[in-house]
Amino acid sequence: xxxxxxxxxxxxxxxxxxxxxxxxxxxxxxxxxxxxxxxxxxxxxxxxxxxxxxxxxxxxxxxxxxxxxxxxxxxxxxxxxxxxxxxxxxxxxxxxxxxxxxxxxxxxxxxxxxxxxxxxxxxxxxxxxxxxxxxxxxxxxxxxxxxxxxxxxxxxxxxxxxxxxxxxxxxxxxxxxxxxxxxxxxxxxxxxxxxxxxxxxxxxxxxxxxxxxxxxxxxxxxxxxxxxxxxxxxxxxxxxxxxxxxxxxxxxxxxxxxxxxxxxxxxxxxxxxxxxxxxxxxxxxxxxxxxxxxxxxxxxxxxxxxxxxxxxxxxxxxxxxxxxxxxxxxxxxxxxxxxxxxxxxxxxxxxx
Numbered sequence: 300x301x302x303x304x305x306x307x308x309x310x311x312x313x314x315x316x317x318x319x320x321x322x323x324x325x326x327x328x329x330x331x332x333x334x335x336x337x338x339x340x341x342x343x344x345x346x347x348x349x350x351x352x353x354x355x356x357x358x359x360x361x362x363x364x365x366x367x368x369x370x371x372x373x374x375x376x377x378x379x380x381x382x383x384x385x386x387x388x389x390x391x392x393x394x395x396x397x398x399x400x401x402x403x404x405x406x407x408x409x410x411x412x413x414x415x416x417x418x419x420x421x422x423x424x425x426x427x428x429x430x431x432x433x434x435x436x437x438x439x440x441x442x443x444x445x446x447x448x449x450x451x452x453x454x455x456x457x458x459x460x461x462x463x464x465x466x467x468x469x470x471x472x473x474x475x476x477x478x479x480x481x482x483x484x485x486x487x488x489x490x491x492x493x494x495x496x497x498x499x500x501x502x503x504x505x506x507x508x509x510x511x512x513x514x515x516x517x518x519x520x521x522x523x524x525x526x527x528x529x530x531x532x533x534x535x536x537x538x539x540x541x542x543x544x545x546x547x548x549x550x551x552x553x554x555x556x557x558x559x560x561x562x563x564x565x566x567x568x569x570x571x572x573x574x575x576x577x578x579x580x581x582x583x584x585x586x587x588x589x590x591x592x593x594x595x596x597x598x599x600x601x602x603x604x605x606x607x608x609x610x611x612x613x614x615x616x617x618x619x620x621x622x623x624x625x626x627x628x629x630x631x632x633x634x635x636x637x638x639x640x641x642x643x644x645x646x647x648x649x650x651x
Contacts, residue, residue: 300477302446306342306352306362311333315342315349315502319364325479326470327489327510329525330499336482337382339426339499340448342479344379345372356445378444382451384435386423393419393435399441413467429460434469447472447479453488467491486527498522518650520563526648529618531565541582546614547605552582552640554648563649568600568620570645573629574638583641587617590628597627603637 305318314334329335336503341347343354345361347371354362356377361370373381386395390520392415396406410416415434423431432452439447452468455460469492474477483489489496489510496513498506498521506513506522517523523531532546538552538554544564551564577584587603601619619639621629629637 300353300445301357302343302478303353303355303482304341304343306349306354308338308342308347308349310338314564315339317385317497317499317502317504318526319496319497319504319507321478321480324494325481325492326491327482327494327496328482328499329359329486329489330484331525332484333386334499335502336484336499337450339451340379340427340480340482342597343446344377345370345375345450346379346549370471377448378439378442378446378501379448380432380435380450380452382454384423384431386431386434387436388423390515391420391422392430393547394600395434396438396441397439400443406441409441413437419579427444428456433463433467436467438651440644445477447480448475449481451482451484453485455529457559460547465491469532476573483508486525488540498525505545517647519651523563523565523649525649527567530571531563532614534561534564536560546612547585547606547617549585549605550580550582551646552643554646556648557640559650563647563651564642565614565649566645567647568618571619571639573619573621573633575638583643583646585617585639585641587619587637587638587639589635590616594623595620601626601637606636 301320301322303320308315315338317339328339330336336410339348342349349364350361351364360368361375362368366568393406393410396409397403399407407501410419413436415437418426448505451561453464456464468639493510496508496510497504500521505519506517511521517526523556532544534542534544536542536550542551542564545553576585588599588606589603591602592599599618603617603619604611604615605617
């Protein structure tokens with residue numbers, strides 16, 4: 300089953316302009332709030348109408364602006380799980396599930412599958428957040444959709460319930476034979492639940508990669524930041540092929556793909572190495588003054604500023620993360636300063 304999407308729709312001060320093809324896998328749409336992720340789902344489901352473009356599910360055209368085709372939601376064979384679950388408030392759990400199927404026994408089988416038998420006669424207002432979500436999942440699957448759309452399904456849940464419901468959604472997607480599109484602004488959530496991730500910014504997909512590849516080597520600044528990289532600098536190419544890190548005041552070793560002209564470089568907080576000594580002018584080494592130390596659950600997060608950099612920009616602050624036992628030794632040895640080395644293979648290079 301293949302879902303092919305290429306649509307445009309004007310949204311306030313920017314235009315939703317997305318194009319992707321996905322087949323029998325979980326595709327994540329990752330982006331900040333307001334970037335157009337949910338609107339893309341609504342257009343696929345038929346809840347909203349794009350201004351132009353085409354949406355095709357296998358050989359069935361769901362939308363084609365040039366041909367005037369716009370199938371209504373009930374004819375698209377698409378299951379859509381809304382953020383707020385959109386349960387009918389005047390219907391019981393069983394009645395909600397029966398909206399997805401006319402077969403009462405089939406509806407009861409979904410009650411059992413999602414552990415809802417004890418609350419089958421209750422109304423949505425009487426349910427917990429997890430019960431509401433399981434009811435919405437059951438209703439969606441009872442309709443036997445060919446595509447599943449999940450719009451930030453865990454946003455209203457606490458951490459404990461979120462973890463439980465993630466497992467439930469994984470069970471659904473693992474056994475679903477068709478495309479799944481999963482919307483999220485949480486990089487860890489997207490990493491756990493998807494196969495491929497499309498990073499969205501201002502209505503456009505700026506990076507689309509297999510998830511491991513995306514987190515290892517994001518291609519754009521937006522993708523780098525959304526995948527959790529906290530250390531980014533503007534860079535300028537020098538005559539000798541090295542790059543001047545404008546916000547850190549150091550030189551970075553020439554990347555292996557030296558024929559490209561990069562605009563940004565970055566590294567993840569846990570990849571930096573602490574050095575005792577460094578040779579004068581050594582590349583990829585930053586002398587830092589510790590600004591703040593934050594204790595996390597299982598680690599310490601150290602925020603610092605490069606020495607010798609007069610202007611502190613939005614990219615100047617550096618973040619270094621290490622284990623609690625390791626940090627205790629480092630703090631005793633280095634007090635208020637650190638010398639960080641960025642391994643060549645840990646540098647993320649971005650053209651835009």
